[in-house]
Amino acid sequence: MKIVLLCGGVGGSKLALGLYSEFPDADFSIIVNTADDLEILGLHISPDLDTVTYTLAALSNPDTGWGLAGDSFHALAMLASYGHDGWFQLGDRDLATHLTRTHLLRSGMSLSEATGRIVRSLGVRASILPMCDEKVSTRVRTAGGWLAFQEYFVKRRHADKPIAVTHDGVESASVGPAVRDALLAADRVVVAPSNPVVSIGPIMALPGMLEILRSRRERTVAVSPIVGGQAVSGPAGELMKSQGFQASAAGVAAMYASFIEALIIDKADRDLASTIEGMDVRPEVTDTIMPDLASKKRVARFAVEATRR
């Protein structure tokens, strides 16, 4: 079975791990948002790629969902001596990933190739694919002006109300052959419970991507990241409102309706089922919170089986 997951970082990687664990024999490809990527001290940092990779490699920090378990921060402490503002946490072992990626990119590799090298080095058997090789940069407009995504999200802890969102560079980026081939060959396409605006949104915004996704609609299911009108984590609700959507599972259905056949919603959102059906999206109800591996695997199986109902 060929499974493709569209995915952001911390939220989506839970379902990624569920699929990876529940379907160990599947041909599993994960298309990951890279519009959160940033450069710090000349290092190319891909937070979502790293989160997914570390999670599948069983190296991720269980307390935060990002970074490496047991990492230390000695380099970051020394960087402070040199006047570096350490708002973005760079762990010592994590730095090894950023150094390796940056070096491979400077040596002429594409981000896809560098990611493949890193993923294989850590023993992960899934294909983890950056959504594109070109630079795309999400920015969020707040009352104080436009902020780079990580400045909005990490540095200012998404405390500012978002007014608008842009993905700079996306119009000149392109869907790479590995991403296109994985989607066109997929038996199942799953949209992770990631932030619809800043994690799945950039993937959807790639030129030609919606046409590809729509051609796979009957095999595509999403898991709602909004439960009971609240994002499971992060600022998804506020960001959806900034785009004119409701901060609800119905809002998620509205965003994805053209390319998903079913939306998996939480039991808490049962009463939204008819609204979602009205958008020609089939609601599938289950417990979508994934605090442990058993629940991740259960939601993963539910998602894969939902596309066959």
Add this chain to the structure above:
Amino acid sequence: MKIVLLCGGVGGSKLALGLYSEFPDADFSIIVNTADDLEILGLHISPDLDTVTYTLAALSNPDTGWGLAGDSFHALAMLASYGHDGWFQLGDRDLATHLTRTHLLRSGMSLSEATGRIVRSLGVRASILPMCDEKVSTRVRTAGGWLAFQEYFVKRRHADKPIAVTHDGVESASVGPAVRDALLAADRVVVAPSNPVVSIGPIMALPGMLEILRSRRERTVAVSPIVGGQAVSGPAGELMKSQGFQASAAGVAAMYASFIEALIIDKADRDLASTIEGMDVRPEVTDTIMPDLASKKRVARFAVEATRR
């Protein structure tokens, strides 16, 4: 008093610390070899600049003479997962220096400017000046062929017999204004007990440098790094022989005779005094081994006073 020291890494930094501690009110400039510099994973590493800087900042590892006291190696361990051959020890806090330098260089700063920023950040009041801003790369020829200096020195632990030495790029490098001005204004010029071939040699090989040094001969003194026919540390003896010089304090005198007025030799080399005098270099005899701060300060004062005798 204006003091200038010509210096390599571990050996020379002992006298650098002696001068810095014994003459706290001096205007102290240290011209440091950069022909050992190397690039690892895209990071610009300047081992001698770092050793001198860390030593004067009281941050250096007392057991090795290089690196930072108490540093950890978590990034290096993770880099091994990515297939990186970790023969060059990159400590976590040390990485912060390499990242900062590399970032400043990529942002358009010269090596001199980047070094100044790093030195001031660590609270060092001396001027630590790279010998030049251009790239110069020492290579050592062995029976097995030419080796990059750090490959010869660190990776293969200078176990190969050196046959020849070259400083690639030195003919198109230039003495920068800060180095020139420091030398021309100096009351005292001291040549540290560094490796004459691969630490002081590259400095001497800069176009125009010998002329400047010769113009300061009556104020210039060197401390021999060879005691009793053996290098105090490292492969200085073998390297001197590869250049046709004796591995002795007399060989050091022969290499430096055109620009030093006096050579400080160890008591163990007392019997070489007349040979050295025959090269028109005045021998000054003292105990030159510097195991502790008191001895470093004593040799520092002896060197400064030797230029006045």
